[in-house]
Amino acid sequence: MRILIVDDEPLARDELRYLLGEVKGVEIIGEAENIDQAEIFITEEKPDLVFLDINMPGGDGFELLERLTVAPAVVFTTAYDQYAIKAFEVNALDYLMKPIDESLLLKAINKAKDGMDASCNVKGRLEKTEKVFLKDRDKCWLVSVSKIILLESIGNYTKVYFDDEKPMIKRSLSHLEERLPGDRFIRASRKHIINMSYVTSIEPLDGGQLLLVLENGEEVEMSRRQAQIFKELKSF
DSSP: OEEEEEOSOHHHHHHHHHHHHTSTTOEEEEEESSHHHHHHHHHHHOOSEEEEESSOTTSOHHHHHHHOSSBOEEEEEESOGGGHHHHHHTTOSEEEESSOOHHHHHHHHHHHHHHOOOOOOTTSOOOTTOEEEEEETTEEEEEEGGGEEEEEEETTEEEEEETTBOOEESOOHHHHHHHSOTTTEEEOSSSEEEEGGGEEEEEEOGGGOEEEEETTSOEEEEOHHHHHHHHHOTTO
C-alpha cells in the first residue's frame, strides 16, 4: 500500500513515519507540508492512502479534497476534534486524533486494505469502485462512482444525483463524461448522462426516442441517436 503523509508540522510527519514504519505491507512514497504540494503529488503519483492533516496554513484538508477530481482513501489526522463531523460527512476512511494511537492507526490501515481494489485505468477513466469528492456550498461528500445515478447539465454546473442527494458542482458534463466508466455510463442527451445500472424501465417514444425511468424516480428522454447506441450495448 502506497502512502502519502500531508502535515505542515515536521514532528507530526516524523511521528507518523515512525509508526507506519512498524506496519508490514505499507510504503511511504512521499510527504507534503501543504495542500499545494499534496495536490501535485496525488495527481502525479496516485497514492493508495493519504494521511491528511486538516488545519494547515494555506488551505485545510477539505480544500485539498475539493480540488481533486479523483480522491484517494483518506485518513484525517488532527489535534482538533471539532472537525470530526465534517470529516465523516465526506466519508473519510477514518479520523485520528493527535497524538496518534498505534492500535487505531492499525485499524485505519486495515480498513484501507479491505477497500483497496481499484485504481484509474490507462485511459484516465474512473473505475466504478473509485470515489470522487463533491462539494456544494458548505456540504461535501466522498461518493463511490457506482452510486451516481444521473448527471444533469445546468448552465456551467452539473447536478449529480446519488442516494437522496442532488449537489450542484462546477464541472461541465463533457468533462465528467470523459472520466466516467464507459461500460456503465452513457450520454442520454445533450443535458444528461445516466448510469445504466439504475434504469428500471424503458418506454419507446415517437421519433425513435426512448423514455428511461431511473431507480430514483427521475425520467430522462434519450435522443434518437443515443437510443440506437443504447440498444446496441450488449452489456445492458
